Amino acid sequence: NAGVTQTPKFQVLKTGQSMTLQCAQDMNHNSMYWYRQDPGMGLRLIYYSASEGTTDKGEVPNGYNVSRLNKREFSLRLESAAPSQTSVYFCASSPEGLGTQYFGPGTRLLVL
Protein backbone atom coordinates (compact mmCIF):
# COMPACT_ATOMS: atom_id res chain seq x y z
CA ASN A 1 0.00 0.00 0.00
CA ALA A 2 1.51 3.32 -1.09
CA GLY A 3 -0.70 5.52 1.14
CA VAL A 4 0.40 9.15 0.71
CA THR A 5 3.33 9.81 -1.61
CA GLN A 6 5.25 13.02 -2.13
CA THR A 7 7.78 14.15 -4.71
CA PRO A 8 10.49 15.28 -4.65
CA LYS A 9 12.07 14.10 -1.38
CA PHE A 10 14.61 16.91 -1.38
CA GLN A 11 15.02 20.11 -3.38
CA VAL A 12 17.38 23.06 -3.41
CA LEU A 13 16.12 26.30 -4.95
CA LYS A 14 17.57 29.74 -5.46
CA THR A 15 15.61 32.75 -4.26
CA GLY A 16 13.00 33.69 -6.85
CA GLN A 17 12.75 30.28 -8.48
CA SER A 18 9.44 28.47 -8.67
CA MET A 19 8.56 24.86 -8.09
CA THR A 20 5.64 22.54 -7.46
CA LEU A 21 5.51 19.91 -4.74
CA GLN A 22 3.43 16.91 -5.70
CA CYS A 23 1.25 14.80 -3.42
CA ALA A 24 -0.93 11.80 -4.21
CA GLN A 25 -2.98 9.41 -2.09
CA ASP A 26 -4.48 6.07 -3.03
CA MET A 27 -6.86 5.69 -0.08
CA ASN A 28 -9.86 7.38 -1.74
CA HIS A 29 -9.77 10.12 0.89
CA ASN A 30 -11.83 13.26 0.41
CA SER A 31 -9.68 15.70 2.35
CA MET A 32 -6.06 16.64 1.73
CA TYR A 33 -3.68 19.02 3.49
CA TRP A 34 -0.32 20.73 3.13
CA TYR A 35 1.75 21.51 6.23
CA ARG A 36 5.16 22.94 6.85
CA GLN A 37 7.30 21.95 9.81
CA ASP A 38 9.98 24.20 11.23
CA PRO A 39 12.08 23.56 14.35
CA GLY A 40 10.17 24.39 17.53
CA MET A 41 7.00 25.30 15.63
CA GLY A 42 5.24 21.97 15.20
CA LEU A 43 3.21 21.49 12.03
CA ARG A 44 1.50 24.54 10.54
CA LEU A 45 -1.29 24.23 8.00
CA ILE A 46 -0.65 26.01 4.69
CA TYR A 47 -3.71 25.02 2.65
CA TYR A 48 -6.27 22.29 2.72
CA SER A 49 -8.86 20.79 0.43
CA ALA A 50 -11.95 19.43 2.15
CA SER A 51 -13.10 17.75 -1.03
CA GLU A 52 -12.33 17.61 -4.73
CA GLY A 53 -12.83 21.03 -6.28
CA THR A 54 -12.41 23.05 -3.09
CA THR A 55 -9.38 24.61 -1.43
CA ASP A 56 -9.04 26.84 1.61
CA LYS A 57 -6.28 28.78 3.32
CA GLY A 58 -4.74 27.51 6.50
CA GLU A 59 -2.60 29.30 9.04
CA VAL A 60 0.35 30.28 6.79
CA PRO A 61 -0.81 30.51 3.13
CA ASN A 62 1.23 33.52 1.99
CA GLY A 63 3.68 32.72 -0.81
CA TYR A 64 1.91 29.47 -1.76
CA ASN A 65 -0.79 28.28 -4.11
CA VAL A 66 -2.47 24.90 -4.36
CA SER A 67 -4.35 22.83 -6.89
CA ARG A 68 -6.62 19.91 -6.15
CA LEU A 69 -6.14 18.28 -9.52
CA ASN A 70 -8.49 15.38 -8.82
CA LYS A 71 -9.46 13.30 -5.81
CA ARG A 72 -6.03 11.70 -5.62
CA GLU A 73 -3.69 14.62 -6.17
CA PHE A 74 -3.05 17.89 -4.33
CA SER A 75 -0.10 20.03 -5.38
CA LEU A 76 1.61 22.95 -3.66
CA ARG A 77 3.28 25.66 -5.72
CA LEU A 78 5.87 28.22 -4.72
CA GLU A 79 5.81 30.95 -7.38
CA SER A 80 8.86 32.86 -6.16
CA ALA A 81 10.74 30.99 -3.46
CA ALA A 82 12.17 32.88 -0.48
CA PRO A 83 14.69 31.70 2.17
CA SER A 84 11.85 31.87 4.74
CA GLN A 85 10.22 28.99 2.88
CA THR A 86 13.09 26.66 3.77
CA SER A 87 11.27 23.94 5.65
CA VAL A 88 10.03 20.36 5.58
CA TYR A 89 6.69 20.06 3.80
CA PHE A 90 4.21 17.33 4.62
CA CYS A 91 1.12 16.36 2.72
CA ALA A 92 -1.66 14.51 4.53
CA SER A 93 -5.06 13.08 3.76
CA SER A 94 -8.10 12.00 5.74
CA PRO A 95 -11.37 10.25 4.84
CA GLU A 96 -13.39 13.34 5.75
CA GLY A 97 -12.44 16.59 7.45
CA LEU A 98 -12.52 14.89 10.80
CA GLY A 99 -10.38 12.26 12.39
CA THR A 100 -7.03 10.75 11.69
CA GLN A 101 -4.80 12.25 9.04
CA TYR A 102 -2.28 10.10 7.21
CA PHE A 103 0.99 11.76 6.36
CA GLY A 104 3.37 11.45 3.44
CA PRO A 105 7.13 11.10 3.96
CA GLY A 106 7.82 14.81 3.53
CA THR A 107 9.77 17.04 1.15
CA ARG A 108 12.82 18.83 2.49
CA LEU A 109 13.16 22.21 0.73
CA LEU A 110 16.18 24.48 0.99
CA VAL A 111 15.95 27.97 -0.50
CA LEU A 112 19.28 29.75 -0.86
Place this chain on the structure above:
Amino acid sequence: EDKVVQSPLSLVVHEGDTVTLNCSYEVTNFRSLLWYKQEKKAPTFLFMLTSSGIEKKSGRLSSILDKKELSSILNITATQTGDSAIYLCASQGAQKLVFGQGTRLTINP
Protein backbone atom coordinates in the same frame (compact mmCIF):
# COMPACT_ATOMS: atom_id res chain seq x y z
CA GLU B 1 -7.31 32.02 17.41
CA ASP B 2 -7.07 28.25 17.86
CA LYS B 3 -4.04 27.18 19.87
CA VAL B 4 -2.45 24.00 21.15
CA VAL B 5 0.39 24.11 23.67
CA GLN B 6 2.54 21.16 24.70
CA SER B 7 4.83 20.76 27.68
CA PRO B 8 7.57 20.09 28.28
CA LEU B 9 9.16 20.96 24.94
CA SER B 10 12.03 18.61 25.64
CA LEU B 11 12.50 15.72 28.06
CA VAL B 12 15.44 13.38 28.70
CA VAL B 13 14.95 10.29 30.86
CA HIS B 14 16.54 6.91 31.45
CA GLU B 15 15.27 3.68 30.00
CA GLY B 16 12.63 2.20 32.27
CA ASP B 17 11.32 5.52 33.54
CA THR B 18 7.69 6.58 33.18
CA VAL B 19 6.95 9.87 31.41
CA THR B 20 3.90 12.10 31.16
CA LEU B 21 3.52 14.53 28.27
CA ASN B 22 1.01 17.36 28.47
CA CYS B 23 -1.19 19.07 25.92
CA SER B 24 -3.62 21.95 26.40
CA TYR B 25 -5.88 23.33 23.71
CA GLU B 26 -8.15 26.22 22.84
CA VAL B 27 -10.04 25.27 19.69
CA THR B 28 -13.35 26.50 18.33
CA ASN B 29 -15.88 23.72 17.74
CA PHE B 30 -13.70 21.07 19.31
CA ARG B 31 -14.20 17.61 17.83
CA SER B 32 -11.26 15.50 18.96
CA LEU B 33 -7.69 15.46 20.19
CA LEU B 34 -5.02 13.39 18.49
CA TRP B 35 -1.55 12.23 19.44
CA TYR B 36 1.13 11.43 16.88
CA LYS B 37 4.66 10.06 17.16
CA GLN B 38 7.29 11.44 14.80
CA GLU B 39 10.63 9.72 14.45
CA LYS B 40 12.70 10.58 11.42
CA LYS B 41 10.00 11.22 8.87
CA ALA B 42 6.23 11.50 8.84
CA PRO B 43 4.09 11.61 11.97
CA THR B 44 2.36 8.33 12.71
CA PHE B 45 -0.98 8.14 14.47
CA LEU B 46 -1.18 7.02 18.11
CA PHE B 47 -4.56 7.96 19.58
CA MET B 48 -7.71 9.90 18.90
CA LEU B 49 -9.71 11.07 21.93
CA THR B 50 -13.21 12.45 21.78
CA SER B 51 -14.72 11.69 25.19
CA SER B 52 -13.56 13.04 28.50
CA GLY B 53 -12.25 10.64 31.13
CA ILE B 54 -11.97 7.56 28.94
CA GLU B 55 -8.43 6.23 28.77
CA LYS B 56 -7.12 4.88 25.50
CA LYS B 57 -4.33 2.36 25.78
CA SER B 58 -1.89 0.72 23.42
CA GLY B 59 0.80 -1.37 25.05
CA ARG B 60 2.89 0.88 27.26
CA LEU B 61 1.25 4.04 25.95
CA SER B 62 -1.96 5.51 27.25
CA SER B 63 -3.78 8.80 26.90
CA ILE B 64 -6.76 10.56 28.44
CA LEU B 65 -8.73 13.69 27.65
CA ASP B 66 -10.10 16.21 30.14
CA LYS B 67 -12.61 18.43 28.36
CA LYS B 68 -13.26 20.47 31.48
CA GLU B 69 -9.59 21.42 31.74
CA LEU B 70 -9.14 21.51 27.94
CA SER B 71 -6.17 19.21 28.21
CA SER B 72 -4.82 15.77 27.54
CA ILE B 73 -1.90 13.70 28.76
CA LEU B 74 0.12 10.97 27.11
CA ASN B 75 1.76 8.46 29.44
CA ILE B 76 4.54 6.09 28.51
CA THR B 77 5.53 3.47 31.09
CA ALA B 78 8.74 1.41 31.18
CA THR B 79 10.27 3.59 28.46
CA GLN B 80 12.60 2.09 25.86
CA THR B 81 15.16 3.72 23.58
CA GLY B 82 12.76 3.13 20.69
CA ASP B 83 10.33 5.57 22.33
CA SER B 84 12.73 8.42 21.54
CA ALA B 85 10.82 10.70 19.16
CA ILE B 86 8.89 13.93 18.91
CA TYR B 87 5.35 13.53 20.23
CA LEU B 88 2.80 15.81 18.61
CA CYS B 89 -0.58 16.72 20.00
CA ALA B 90 -3.24 18.10 17.66
CA SER B 91 -6.75 19.34 18.23
CA GLN B 92 -9.46 18.96 15.61
CA GLY B 93 -11.80 21.90 15.06
CA ALA B 94 -14.50 22.25 12.42
CA GLN B 95 -12.27 21.19 9.52
CA LYS B 96 -8.67 21.52 10.50
CA LEU B 97 -6.11 20.05 12.84
CA VAL B 98 -4.12 22.53 14.92
CA PHE B 99 -0.80 21.13 16.10
CA GLY B 100 1.24 21.91 19.17
CA GLN B 101 4.98 22.50 19.01
CA GLY B 102 5.76 18.94 19.97
CA THR B 103 7.67 17.37 22.87
CA ARG B 104 11.08 15.95 22.01
CA LEU B 105 11.54 12.84 24.16
CA THR B 106 14.97 11.26 24.50
CA ILE B 107 15.38 7.93 26.26
CA ASN B 108 18.95 7.19 27.36
CA PRO B 109 20.02 3.57 27.89
